[in-house]
Amino acid sequence: MTAIPRTTAIDPASVDLRTRLGKLELPHPILAASGCFAYGQQFADFMDLRRLAGLSTKGISPKPRFGNPLPRICETSSGMLNSIGLENVGAEAFLAEKLPFLAELGISVWVNFFGEDFASYVECARLLEAGRGHGIDVLEMNISCPNIKKGGIEFGTVPEVAHRLTRACVEVTDLPIVVKLTPNVADVVAMADAVAQAGAAGVSLINTLTGMAIDVRTRRPRIATMYGGLSGPAIKPVALRMVHQVATALPQLPICGMGGILGGEDALEFIMAGACCVQVGTANFARPDAALVVLDELRARMADLGIGSVSEVVGCIRPLPPEAPRVDPAG
Amino acid sequence: MTAIPRTTAIDPASVDLRTRLGKLELPHPILAASGCFAYGQQFADFMDLRRLAGLSTKGISPKPRFGNPLPRICETSSGMLNSIGLENVGAEAFLAEKLPFLAELGISVWVNFFGEDFASYVECARLLEAGRGHGIDVLEMNISCPNIKKGGIEFGTVPEVAHRLTRACVEVTDLPIVVKLTPNVADVVAMADAVAQAGAAGVSLINTLTGMAIDVRTRRPRIATMYGGLSGPAIKPVALRMVHQVATALPQLPICGMGGILGGEDALEFIMAGACCVQVGTANFARPDAALVVLDELRARMADLGIGSVSEVVGCIRPLPPEAPRVDPAG
């Protein structure tokens, strides 16, 4: 018996969507997620990119990388697995060939990056520092990629290692570093705390869950690397839980939420759980303008519910009221 | 370009479904999962329980327990969250009131159990030992319940703790103990190894993923305890991955697989990933005879694919063949 407050709808145009991630001001909370938006260009055919609050690029490494063998993707119930293999053009080509286009857009450009080992993470941050003032607003450090072989796993699962790595990268750049965490851990708060202590400007939650699918006809995995990253609405409950855990335990740490956002109500759930902005990933594949659909629906839904501004609902979730006390006639 | 072998269908009646979990022989691989089958009785109205290979009871604790406040369940995309709170009748009432019915069925009876702390786990195993020879075939030790407050979390996430707990329980009973692991860890193999070393007869993989859902109208969690356990097809990729990881790393350790099995092909995926038997959980809510649907479909699908016996496909998944070598004219 939860009483639902009768809310008075307000004018959608009056909804104040502005938000901030630490010092970074955003006109609204909707960004496009890393690996699901390439370097942005292809989307220009389908939508006005300047309506986005920002985007996170495909993960960049110091040197260009080729991807994994195929098949690289498959669908699962309300989700998909991918094992792209962190294919990217490399930091140098990114700065020379991709960044100028992004810099022109006037939106928040987050460069997702990673390295093959400790040193190469730091090298990548150092290389990308050159993009400060030339279009890059945030470095999103991916310590959570399930598809990279060397080292990888410890960066994302051992708090001390993540702490050292974050600190080392923070030291070589003046760009804010948002650390993207993996959900494949027992204690996400410990990870968030470790990177926050090391100077992270915020955390992105969550990357994909590691999963597998099997083709019973061929007796082979459905993706060539056996395991891949699970994304989409299937993982939304896990993502919301982690956002809420971190927001509750570390209220000062800004969170960018993601995982299965397809519509405006999904985005609002993340915001209420404690995210100050969100990224739209897999949904971009279903329709290139998905992030704008999320934005338009978010505004409409907030108006519907009489919510005047994003800032008033970030992290607003409270426990249900306690039940009425029990009277036991027998004792 | 994966070549799919043309297979010759065989007679469904000729498919040999027998399987074994360590020393335990089963007529086929399909059991009903803990918490999704109560103590079995209610299902007798809808199906012939004796057609199951077995069932796992609702988790039993030494003393009876009441459940959590409501709401306790909600649906998510291809999944559901639950926070029942491990409500159960307690070991004594179970032995006296529930076991006799189960013992009559002549199927494999797994008693899922847990404790509120270390001592109470051991006490529960000791109490249930009284059911050996009177209907109980297996103790399924749940070290993975996300809904219990005291202690709980370390049993399921710290290998040394799980090891000690398993050893202590193994010592007080001659019943085989199958340990049910949580997916909310970074390294499930380490957990499986720890309990195997402690004398577990096998592992059940997986329990639910911890998740959350939010009601944006009321600004409250959709389940009263904030977080609950995610089950259903949404988690199947994670479950298959964990079964495959453990089967690959610890080939001697028998695995009972579960997580999102709705049909025969799902069951076959788990078997091919390395499970020698499987449990059907959430699917029982959609239709009480769900486990028998899985059984019938499994037989039919195996016949279709020309698979003569379960034993020949347990853990049969192999990597895809390597790609053809690359010829680069430029170098």
Place this chain on the structure above:
Amino acid sequence: MTALALPSQFSARVDVNRSLGGGYVVLEFSGVSGGALGEVVAGQFVMLRGEWGRELLNPRAFSVLWSEPDGRFAVLLKAYGQGTSRLVASPVGARVTVTGPLGRGFRPTDGAVTQLLVAGGVGLPPLHLQARQASARGQAARLELFYGGRDRDDLVLLGDFEAWGVRSVLATEDGSVGARGFVTAPLEQRLVDARAAGEAVEILSCGPTPMLAAVRHIGLRHDVPTWLCLEEEMACGFGVCLGCAVPVHGARPYQYCCSDGPVFEAKQVRWP
């Protein structure tokens, strides 16, 4: 809280999909395999699940509107979330999996007490069936309907009650039919009159939870036996998932909507 034929699980087809206006739809089914509902107590329900794929896992609960010995039965519903929307859009011939009849219904009308049936929205079916059964036994005069809704379109199947000779007191929020406001106002007046006349009455109610909460308070205040047909989110519908807890007073903090209810006595329910 009267029980019941044994439940069964069977496959049924949609025979009729009839719109009543105001978003209300009656779906009529006949069984195509295995079981059939058989005799149903008013307040009992079925779990229905269409061919929904994997996105929506669980079946949805619906009170039985009527059930015939030949195996046909009907439910009354309105599109609410995804499951009800898909059911409302079912074409004739669509298949559903049915489990039922489930739960414990209202006790039948008897000669001693006047039953005041208090209905709102999709809570009508249990009270409609109670009236149908009373009328079939010639006891229609022993019950009265108090039926509230937002507007004229929100009150459906009124003709049936009229045909059975059941007196109806109507109320709408916009005043388009009956009294303006909630139906709890005329209900409370009726209790005052009954006490004055020394008449034995009891309340049977089903409807939106805020209405049931108000009816409960009225019943408690006037010390009238009051039975509420509750809705809790359900996964299984037959007592195994323990999802549908209802907070109660007494030795145990919870009972279960699907197996102990859905009909509970108001004073037993642990609501504020």
Place this chain on the structure above:
Amino acid sequence: MTALALPSQFSARVDVNRSLGGGYVVLEFSGVSGGALGEVVAGQFVMLRGEWGRELLNPRAFSVLWSEPDGRFAVLLKAYGQGTSRLVASPVGARVTVTGPLGRGFRPTDGAVTQLLVAGGVGLPPLHLQARQASARGQAARLELFYGGRDRDDLVLLGDFEAWGVRSVLATEDGSVGARGFVTAPLEQRLVDARAAGEAVEILSCGPTPMLAAVRHIGLRHDVPTWLCLEEEMACGFGVCLGCAVPVHGARPYQYCCSDGPVFEAKQVRWP
């Protein structure tokens, strides 16, 4: 590998759902919002997604069968998995989200070379469109169709090729139409004859992957320019997910089916 009008994303409705037998269905669409396909090169494709809820996330790829300047277009498909099954069951009036035209198609027929179109199953549309366009330019005589299937019902839209004056060589596995066996046998014979006659030919092929693998080997063996229209599992269809990798020879190990293809030259493709 010829390109292309700029792609757009728009909403379309199903105008016609026509069964051709053998499980084949032609769906015709017209745009209802935003863009339209515009001019399409044979081999280009669209991504289609119906109102599928959340269970199936990604759109599905379909070669364009034809596209008219007024914005109407069609695809040919068969129920395969869940997405195609839902599309095949689309009622007239159903809405789909369309992105396209995507990818790089076949190069047009020219006067110098005879194009041998090798088709199987749902791989027909690119070759059908190639023939339609050649015929519209009066060049139908410059191409020949080699079309294979399991049986009579597996060969569809033959009348169109006949009407356009395109010579067809047919083969069925059960021998019910044309040669018995795979269509690669008459194809190989045709290459032998062409070489003997000094005739310049090239192969354009689309169909099941095992067929394309065989055609590739034949093309390489006979040193005939061979273009394959490939299928890889796709999420986005426009070059951003990097899911649809095609193994190739050369400096980089992979190209992308959706943006570099779907048409690739046989010798470039890194298959066994």
